Amino acid sequence: xxxxxxxxxxxxxxxxxxxxxxxxxxxxxxxxxxxxxxxxxxxxxxxxxxxxxxxxxxxxxxxxxxxxxxxxxxxxxxxxxxxxxxxxxxxxxxxxxxxxxxxxxxxxxxxxxxxxxxxxxxxxxxxxxxxxxxxxxxxxxxxxxxxxxxxxxxxxxxxxxxxxxxxxxxxxxxxxxxxxxxxxxxxxxxxxxxxxxxxxxxxxxxxxxxxxxxxxxxxxxxxxxxxxxxxxxxxxxxxxxxxxxxxxxxxxxxxxxxxxxxxxxxxxxxxxxxxxxxxxxxxxxxxxxxxxxxxxxxxxxxxxxxxxxxxxxxxxxxxxxxxxxxxxxxxxxxxxxxxxxxxxxxxxxxxxxxxxxxxxxxxxxxxxxxxxxxxxxxxxxxxxxxxxxxxxxxxxxxxxxxxxxxxxxxxxxxxxxxxxx
RNA sequence: GUGGCUGUAGCUCAGUGGUAGAGCACUGGAUUGUGGCUCCGGUGGUCGCGGGUUCAAGUCCCGUCAGUCACCCCA
Numbered sequence: 001x002x003x004x005x006x007x008x009x010x011x012x013x014x015x016x017x018x019x020x021x022x023x024x025x026x027x028x029x030x031x032x033x034x035x036x037x038x039x040x041x042x043x044x045x046x047x048x049x050x051x052x053x054x055x056x057x058x059x060x061x062x063x064x065x066x067x068x069x070x071x072x073x074x075x076x077x078x079x080x081x082x083x084x085x086x087x088x089x090x091x092x093x094x095x096x097x098x099x100x101x102x103x104x105x106x107x108x109x110x111x112x113x114x115x116x117x118x119x120x121x122x123x124x125x126x127x128x129x130x131x132x133x134x135x136x137x138x139x140x141x142x143x144x145x146x147x148x149x150x151x152x153x154x155x156x157x158x159x160x161x162x163x164x165x166x167x168x169x170x171x172x173x174x175x176x177x178x179x180x181x182x183x184x185x186x187x188x189x190x191x192x193x194x195x196x197x198x199x200x201x202x203x204x205x206x207x208x209x210x211x212x213x214x215x216x217x218x219x220x221x222x223x224x225x226x227x228x229x230x231x232x233x234x235x236x237x238x239x240x241x242x243x244x245x246x247x248x249x250x251x252x253x254x255x256x257x258x259x260x261x262x263x264x265x266x267x268x269x270x271x272x273x274x275x276x277x278x279x280x281x282x283x284x285x286x287x288x289x290x291x292x293x294x295x296x297x298x299x300x301x302x303x304x305x306x307x308x309x310x311x312x313x314x315x316x317x318x319x320x321x322x323x324x325x326x327x328x329x330x331x332x333x334x335x336x337x338x339x340x341x342x343x344x345x346x347x348x349x350x351x352x353x354x355x356x357x358x359x360x361x362x363x364x365x366x367x368x369x370x371x372x373x374x375x376x377x378x379x380x381x382x383x384x385x386x387x388x389x390x391x392x393x394x395x396x397x398x399x400x401x402x403x404x405x406x407x408x409x410x411x412x413x414x415x416x417x418x419x420x421x
Numbered sequence: 422g423u424g425g426c427u428g429u430a431g432c433u434c435a436g437u438g439g440u441a442g443a444g445c446a447c448u449g450g451a452u453u454g455u456g457g458c459u460c461c462g463g464u465g466g467u468c469g470c471g472g473g474u475u476c477a478a479g480u481c482c483c484g485u486c487a488g489u490c491a492c493c494c495c496a
Contacts, residue, residue, distance in 0.1 A: 060494055282496055309496030333454040368456040
């Protein structure tokens with residue numbers, strides 16, 4: 001084993017494991033294309049300021065999880081810990097809102113957070129997500145949740161839990177925070193140390209603490225849903241009505257909050273209960289951020305988005321992903337045929353057939369073993385006799401049948417056998 | 422970041438303080454140019470790394486790194 005290792009929490013994906021990644025990525029892009037999203041690609045590195053202002057200064061992500069460095073002693077840069085802030089930045093930079101009232105973007109790529117790695121949680125991890133700018137919802141909110149549920153079902157992710165909540169807008173939040181702090185402060189001594197600290201920095205986060213003593217206190221805490229203004233209430237009711245009409249099961253979870261400050265109104269999370277997920281069971285999280293575009297310097301523009309963690313989706317997915325196999329494998333019965341094999345391989349590949357061979361030498365038997373292990377459905381045998389006759393033996397490896405055909409017919413014969421599978 | 426558990430062949434794992442092992446994988450063979458199944462053989466090890474105790478350490482102790490579980494965080 002080499003002493004050179006990948007950075008802790010950052011992983012290689014080898015060809016034998018890539019099938020599952022491709023399947024998730026393809027399903028994601030197919031789905032969002034049907035819903036009208038266009039792909040956006042933004043840089044991995046952004047000005048640190050973007051995330052501090054976008055995600056929130058006192059969030060855990062910004063406080064202790066970002067990969068931040070100073071570029072040549074000039075600018076503080078950060079490797080993106082999530083995708084929304086970059087999308088908003090690009091949306092503003094290119095004045096996209098001036099060209100179209102509603103913009104639907106999708107992205108897929110690596111994100112970086114310096115957390116302690118565990119199963120389903122890595123320092124470089126992959127997210128796929130979407131953002132919609134300019135539509136206040138709630139129909140687009142419901143459509144988005146329903147789209148994700150459909151995507152996950154297509155991938156064979158079973159046993160989902162869809163949680164929704166409404167955080168309200170500025171006024172609601174202020175009144176609720178006041179009530180929550182008023183409730184928690186006299187009980188502060190019963191809370192965990194973390195929650196006591198958050199009581200002053202980020203009180204909403206006390207709500208989803210897993211510490212038993214916190215949960216006991218939180219169980220009796222005031223609920224944000226009771227504080228919603230009429231407009232928020234109507235928005236949330238209509239969201240639920242639409243989800244029901246679309247046939248997507250969900251559960252209202254009044255204590256659902258997120259660790260990013262920009263969310264308001266609709267908030268949702270999809271959890272998996274699959275055995276391999278462990279404690280990292282949040283597959284997907286998202287919500288509305290109607291104030292974010294303005295906060296980052298644009299005009300008031302509503303927005304909503306979500307992101308899903310690809311590694312976690314793959315842990316929860318079912319189905320086999322066999323590595324791709326060649327269509328045909330060429331075997332030579334004597335070393336003199338190797339140049340001949342090279343030209344045959346080129347002709348087959350030129351005809352659109354995935355063809356491979358092992359021309360290092362070795363017995364016919366060992367080459368056949370390689371053909372078998374490659375997963376190819378067809379072996380093509382050439383030796384002195386075939387070279388003289390201008391033919392090749394084409395063997396169907398599944399059935400064990402073999403035919404001698406003219407060189408010009410080999411590609412067609414391989415295709416015929418492949419289609420008969 | 423805190424605490425627990427685990428690190429032995431490419432993989433999954435055995436291994437009483439006394440000579441480093443198995444299965445799978447890889448590879449060669451079982452008479453002419455034909456795979457899978459079976460049989461026989463072979464390659465492959467800094468026992469994560471560094472200290473310590475001991476006549477002797479894969480085994481005991483300390484540290485460290487990595488993985489993992491819970492917390493934390495979040496996708």
